[in-house]
Amino acid sequence: MKFVVPGMVSGLAGAALGVIAVLGITAGAQQNSTPGPDSSESGDPGSSLLGSVQYGSR
Secondary structure, eight states: OTTHHHHHHHHHHHHHHHHHHHHHHHHHHOOOSOOOOOTTOOOOGGGOTTTSOOOOOO
């Protein structure tokens, strides 16, 4: 019966560390802001595939 108390303490400590790890990872992975516009795109409709749909040569 000497192993019951240390086993319980170890189990509770492991469970507590697991909960803390899950909460920390979840908080770190949250997206807290919306992304801004991409500055690498020029916004020129002539260079956009969606502005002029390419169907191939006709």
